[in-house]
Amino acid sequence: MSEALRNLDQNSVLDDVRRALGRSAGVTPVPPSPLEPFIEPTGQTDLAELNARFTKEATTVRAKVHRVSDKLQCVDKIVEICSEDKGHEIALSEAEIFAELGLASALAAQGFSTFAPGEIDHGTLVARLANCGVGVTAADYAIAETGTIVLNSDEPNALLVSLLPPVHIAVLGAAQIMDSLDGVIGKLSRERINRANATRSVTLITGPSRTSDVELVLSIGVHGPKALHVIILDGRSDKL
Numbered sequence: 001m002s003e004a005l006r007n008l009d010q011n012s013v014l015d016d017v018r019r020a021l022g023r024s025a026g027v028t029p030v031p032p033s034p035l036e037p038f039i040e041p042t043g044q045t046d047l048a049e050l051n052a053r054f055t056k057e058a059t060t061v062r063a064k065v066h067r068v069s070d071k072l073q074c075v076d077k078i079v080e081i082c083s084e085d086k087g088h089e090i091a092l093s094e095a096e097i098f099a100e101l102g103l104a105s106a107l108a109a110q111g112f113s114t115f116a117p118g119e120i121d122h123g124t125l126v127a128r129l130a131n132c133g134v135g136v137t138a139a140d141y142a143i144a145e146t147g148t149i150v151l152n153s154d155e156p157n158a159l160l161v162s163l164l165p166p167v168h169i170a171v172l173g174a175a176q177i178m179d180s181l182d183g184v185i186g187k188l189s190r191e192r193i194n195r196a197n198a199t200r201s202v203t204l205i206t207g208p209s210r211t212s213d214v215e216l217v218l219s220i221g222v223h224g225p226k227a228l229h230v231i232i233l234d235g236r237s238d239k240l
Helices: 003-020 047-060 071-085 096-101 103-109 122-130 158-163 181-194
Strands: 064-068 089-092 132-138 141-143 148-152 167-173 202-205 227-233
Touching (some): 047 064, 047 227, 064 071, 071 096, 071 103, 071 132, 071 167, 071 227, 089 103, 096 103, 096 132, 122 132, 122 158, 132 158, 141 181, 148 167, 148 181, 158 167, 158 202
Parallel strands (some): 064 227, 089 132, 132 167, 167 227
Antiparallel strands (some): 141 148, 148 202
């Protein structure tokens, strides 16, 4: 078919469509008015609102959120949660906040055996963590709109500590809760600019592990911890 005939056929089809719509054939339609530009609303800045939103969303996905006002209450809450798994070893990530809290000593005083990964080969580490009852980590950030906690790759083995034991306890400061994923990405981007060794990867955790691979039946704890506790340290204004 020649180019002229092809154009003629196209114009004929368009004319038929215009007539069906009650428009005059051969008249170029007036383009619609442009839409108003989309402007994303600014994020929440009130810490109380962010805390409330995070707590609501995290609870909805079966995480348990605890708010404490100081370091002593934080230690007491961790001991209380671990008491349900007494007799099992407690895995502690190497976050500096746990040294500040004296967490290992506090747990030992209550009869718990604790384990920090340190320098150990991967196979032995995985086997030992799999036999721990609780894994305790510090979270880098949290996302209020989805009830998500954020762990980056800065701390060696923290992700394994969060994944392998059946119970995961994550500790974060109130100021680390962002309104959205965009806010967290912005924070991480600024950190990347200001640091020589930037974070290589980030893990987002929303509630306990879940899957519905088998006959669309929801199962909790199949690919990770079956319980997630988030402890928000209200008195902490900086990043843990």
